[in-house]
Amino acid sequence: MTVVVFECEYKGLRYAGLGLPVPGRPHTLHRVAEDTLRAAVLAGGPQAVAEAVTADPETVTVAVDDPELRLLPPLLPTAGNDSLVNGFMGTHRSKFDRAPAPDEEFVAPNYYLKGSGSWLRLPGEPLVTPAEPVWLLEEPEIALVHVNDEDGNPRYAGYTFGNDLNDIGVHLQNKWAWTPYAKLCETSVTPWLFLDEPPRTVTGRVTVERDGAAAWQGDFSCGLDSLFQRVEDMTAHLFAHPLLRRPGLVNYLLLGADKATYHDGFRIEDGDRLVLDVTSHGVVLDNTVQYGQAVAARS
Structure with a gap:
């Protein structure tokens, strides 16, 4: 167990x-x-x-x-600059029109830096977005947790689950350049660290609550069997970069998400409560969306 x-x-x-x-x-x-x-x-x-x-x-x-x-988020250091939230995009088989061949050459998926570990939020806390998002998208994901040793070698600790809330509308306006802007929404994780290899099967259900009632529901999967790429190839490629191997760094690595509200034409709004029920693992991640404050005009 x-x-x-x-x-x-x-x-x-x-x-x-x-x-x-x-x-x-x-x-x-x-x-x-x-x-x-x-x-x-x-x-x-x-x-x-x-x-x-x-x-x-x-x-x-x-x-x-x-x-x-x-x-607290799993293994989060007190010093915020000693941890990193980052992840991959376009990793799920549901976003490809074919299955990978057994001997298919690895092609690294798109990658992004989300921010410091101090940006992570926990269940029940609000997720702050830009003041005027174009089209928000929740993303239930596995988050792998690594700790770098004193020589800079990443040591796998275990996994948890996260919601990589982002503005897919901004991403679609300019797929090649604006993804970093799209990711400037807060991310939440469960506080539970599962001391095991990344799970092959993860299933659950997303519910978007508005004014106390369910406004949208849909199932998701995010286990390794749902991915197009092999996770060992993804992590080996990522940690080949020395900047991610700084001694003492804790790395929260999000593995990407299945299709969800956006793909069903549903728009998440300010004040909506996002409930990610990871039924296969008995945990729930719930957060309320909160539009951020616009920058005051300068005189």
Whole structure:
């Protein structure tokens, strides 16, 4: 069975837990230092991470929906410049008109830099977009988490799930140049780190709620079996670039998304609540869209 770990802050102190907590039910948390879990990734991989969570005997028992508990993105360093959110585009088989041949030569998919890890948002938090987006698109994705060791070697820690909200309308206005603008929306991730290889099968359902009612619903898949490219080729190609191998860097790598609201002609609006129910893994990622403030005109 896949082990799940998470980090949080409770009454000003940092803790970690094992397993997926259930809202309203008590869950045991263990005191950890800010870098405990990242160091365990470098020391020995998933088993070392699970053991590191319970190494400190100091514990508290609290419900995950306690108002004094604040969940954290997986392995996020305190220093915002020590983490990176980035990803691939056009990776899903649903966006190709054929299946890849078994021996097909690898062609790297389009790539983008999203921003610092400090830009990540968690379930329940708003996702801020530009003040006047053209056409927003939610994107349920697997996010691979890597930690670079002191020599700059990326060490795979596990995976979580994210919503790479973006303005596909801007991207379509100029596919070759404006994608970085399209990605200037906040991204959310679940706080749960699954200590296992990237999953072959991930299925779920997106619901867009407007004024408290479901305005759009659709299924999605984002496991490795849904991808056109091989994930080992994608990561090897990416980490061939030295700038992404800076010692100590935590890398959140989004693997791309299936077709969703935009492909069905639906427009996400300010105030809509996006609910990504990853049913295959028992987790939910929900965020409300919030249009950002326009820049004040200068006199």
